[in-house]
Amino acid sequence: xxxxxxxxxxxxDAIAHALREEILAGRLAAGERLIEEAIAKRYGVSRIPVRxxxxxLQSEGFVTIVRYRGATVSTTLVQDSRELLHxxxxxxxxxxxxxxxxxxxxxxxxxAAIAHAVxxxxxxxxxxxxxxxxxxxxxxxxxxxxxxxxxxxxxxxxPEAATDDHRVLALAIVNGSVVQAGYLMDxxxxxxxxxxxxxxxxxxx
Numbered sequence: 001x002x003x004x005x006x007x008x009x010x011x012x013d014a015i016a017h018a019l020r021e022e023i024l025a026g027r028l029a030a031g032e033r034l035i036e037e038a039i040a041k042r043y044g045v046s047r048i049p050v051r052x053x054x055x056x057l058q059s060e061g062f063v064t065i066v067r068y069r070g071a072t073v074s075t076t077l078v079q080d081s082r083e084l085l086h087x088x089x090x091x092x093x094x095x096x097x098x099x100x101x102x103x104x105x106x107x108x109x110x111x112a113a114i115a116h117a118v119x120x121x122x123x124x125x126x127x128x129x130x131x132x133x134x135x136x137x138x139x140x141x142x143x144x145x146x147x148x149x150x151x152x153x154x155x156x157x158x159p160e161a162a163t164d165d166h167r168v169l170a171l172a173i174v175n176g177s178v179v180q181a182g183y184l185m186d187x188x189x190x191x192x193x194x195x196x197x198x199x200x201x202x203x204x205x
Contacts, residue, residue, distance in 0.1 A: 010049070011043075011045055011049040012048075012049040012050075012052030012053045012056065013053075013056075015039065015043055015045070015049055015050055015052075015053035016052075016053035016054075016056045016057055018043075019034070019039070019053060019054075019057060019062075019063075020057060020060070020062055020153070023057075023062050023073055023077075024153065028073050029073060030073050030074065030075040030077070031072055031073060031075050032072060032073045033070060033071070033072050034054060034063060034070070034071040034072060034073065035070065036050045036051060036054070036070070036071075039053075054071045057071075058071070059150075060149065060150050060153070061074060061077055061080050061081065061084075061150050062074055062077060062153075078154075078200050080150075081150070081151050081153075081154045081196070082193075082196065082197075082200075084147050084150055084151045085151055085154075085189075085192065085193050085196060086193070087147055088144070088147045088148060088151060088189065089185075089186060089189040089190070089193070091140060091143055091144050091147065092128065092131070092144065092185050092189055093182045093185045093186050093189075094135070094140065094182075095131050095132050095134075095135040095137070095140055095141075095144060095185075096131055096135075096169065096172075096173065096181040096182055096184070096185035097178050097179075097181055097182040098134075098135035098136060098137055098140070099111075099131050099134035099135045099136075099173045099181065100172060100173045100175075100176055100177055100178040100180075100181035100182075101176070101178055102134055102135070102136050103173070103174055103175070103176045104134050104170075104173050104174045105133070105134045105135070105136045106133060106134070106136075107125075107130050107133050107134050108134070108174055110125065110130055111130060111131075111134060111170040111173055111174050112170070112174045114127065114130075114166055114167060114170040115167055115168075115170035115171035115173075115174055116171075117167060127166045127169075127170075128144070128148065129141075129145075131169070131173070131185075132144050132145070134173060154196055154199070154200070155192055155195065155196065165184065165187075165188040168184060169181060169184045169185060169188065172184055
């Protein structure tokens with residue numbers, strides 16, 4: 001039986017985390033069936049948290065669930081993430097442009113603090129969440145949150161990420177420089193895509 005789960009996380013979350021790690025490590029191969037009963041037995045739980053975990057992994061793109069056939073490890077995980085990174089860049093550019101039109105909107109003070117290096121933007125609300133909020137478009141912010149959650153696994157800690165980009169982006173936003181904000185966001189996220197392509201060498205798991 002697998003190690004017991006931490007009491008600070010729900011059983012469904014813990015199983016999702018464990019399965020996600022196995023998929024990323026290649027211990028669960030693309031196309032492999034994920035049988036609820038077998039997973040439940042392995043972790044000593046009922047099938048309910050297993051079903052919750054598989055549903056979550058499906059929403060993140062790790063698992064494909066077909067009615068009457070059950071769940072399998074996604075065969076298109078890397079390609080899906082590559083496409084989602086392109087979508088994310090388009091949405092983030094739009095968010096940055098709208099945020100600049102609003103000159104930071106409801107979070108103008110926080111963005112100004114980042115722009116003038118008063119605070120370290122690695123603490124508190126993540127920078128890209130601030131930009132989404134500054135856009136003033138709730139639907140856009142929700143879409144960005146969903147897409148970002150699905151691609152975050154593929155980036156992890158990106159050593160090529162340029163944190164100084166956040167300062168100049170924040171400055172463009174609070175100054176109302178719409179074209180510059182869009183351009184800077186586009187360049188910023190192209191670095192993530194470059195890192196992704198190097199990391200996976202254009203090969204799906």
